Amino acid sequence: xxxxxxxxxxxxxxxxxxxxxxxxxxxxxxxxxxxxxxxxxxxxxxxxxxxxxxxxxxxxxxxxxxxxxxxxxxxxxxxxxxxxxxxxxxxxxxxxxxxxxxxxxxxxxxxxxxxxxxxxxxxxxxxxxxxxxxxxxxxxxxxxxxxxxxxxxxxxxxxxxxxxxxxxxxxxxxxxxxxxxxxxxxxxxxxxxxxxxxxxxxxx
Ligand SMILES: Cc1cc2nc3c(=O)[nH]c(=O)nc-3n(C[C@H](O)[C@H](O)[C@H](O)COP(=O)(O)O)c2cc1C
Numbered sequence: 001x002x003x004x005x006x007x008x009x010x011x012x013x014x015x016x017x018x019x020x021x022x023x024x025x026x027x028x029x030x031x032x033x034x035x036x037x038x039x040x041x042x043x044x045x046x047x048x049x050x051x052x053x054x055x056x057x058x059x060x061x062x063x064x065x066x067x068x069x070x071x072x073x074x075x076x077x078x079x080x081x082x083x084x085x086x087x088x089x090x091x092x093x094x095x096x097x098x099x100x101x102x103x104x105x106x107x108x109x110x111x112x113x114x115x116x117x118x119x120x121x122x123x124x125x126x127x128x129x130x131x132x133x134x135x136x137x138x139x140x141x142x143x144x145x146x147x148x149x150x151x152x153x154x155x156x157x158x159x160x161x162x163x164x165x166x167x168x169x170x171x172x173x174x175x176x177x178x179x180x181x182x183x184x185x186x187x188x189x190x191x192x193x194x195x196x197x198x199x200x201x202x203x204x
Contacts, residue, residue, distance in 0.1 A: 004065070006036025009047060013056040013064075015039065025088050026056045028068030032091040032117070032177035034128040046119065050082065057083025071182035073198020081204035091177040096188050104169050112180035123160070123173040125152030131174035135159070 005016035006025040015038075016024045027036045028049025049068040057064050066079035067088040076087050093099060095106045108131050118132045122139035126149035130136070139146070146152050163171035176183075184191070 006067075007056065008035060008037035009040045009045065009052070010055050010059050012037060012039050013060050017060045017062050021062070023063045023065055024056070024060060025065045025067050026052050026084070028052050028066070029119075030069030030129075030178040031067050032094070032129050033175040034124070034126050035119070037127075049079070053079060053082035053084050069177045069179040071177075071179045073195045073202060075179075076195060077199055077202040077204050090175075091179065091183060092191060093188065094176070095183040095185055096191060097185060098188050102164055102167075102172065104164075104167050105172060105174050106185065108169050108174050109176045109180045109183050110185060112176065112183075114178060114181055116180065117176050117178055121146055121149075121152065123153070123156050125149035128173070128175060129177065131176050131180070133172065133174060134170045135172075 002023065003021040004023045004025060005019070005021040006027050007013035007016055008027050013024050013026060025036065026049070029046035030049055049066060049070075053064065053066050063085040064083060065086045065088050066082070066084035067090070070076060070079060070087045070089050071092045079087050091109065094101045095109050099106065112131055116131050117129050118136060119127050119129050120136045120139070121127050121143060122136050123130075125147050147155070159171050160173060163169070
């Protein structure tokens, strides 16, 4: 069995290697969805992928998989240049035709700007990056006192469900990385083909 852990700092990547895992996903602050940290599991010390990849690559021997804001061949090539062996992409696949994400979620990402995401623990009790909406804004002043994951996640379950069934993005968890302007509503085959062809034309 191949085991992969997620690190958001060099310290976490070293711990993952020490624990005997085979590969490490290095998740930069740009990443959409839940933060995969276990030592630095907060909104503090959010480290960008460009800083994180080479520092992790210099400190571990296991292969590094880069994650966070990578949407196309440019992001993939840059990650490889910095010392990664592979990439993990979330948001780019979320807006694809085949994705089962809520249509309102997909549309929100496709219409979003780069400055519209925030890191919040309002939905689940665990820090995650998504498009800002009234629920996140209204909960901001209570954020310090919210219960930990998974309790907050259970507490917001009904409101998220109702929001989804009403197609109301104001209370949905609209997880997205920091590169929504690069998101496209295309088939996965198109996404993969364009990444491969872009990478062929980029030299690093
Ligand atoms: C909808 C969604 C849910 C996610 N949930 C988790 C999660 O539960 N745990 C985790 O470690 N990472 C989670 N992630 C983060 C991904 O594993 C990955 O690090 C991230 O998608 C990379 O950034 P990108 O979205 O900009 O490509 C999630 C990402 C998305 C888009």
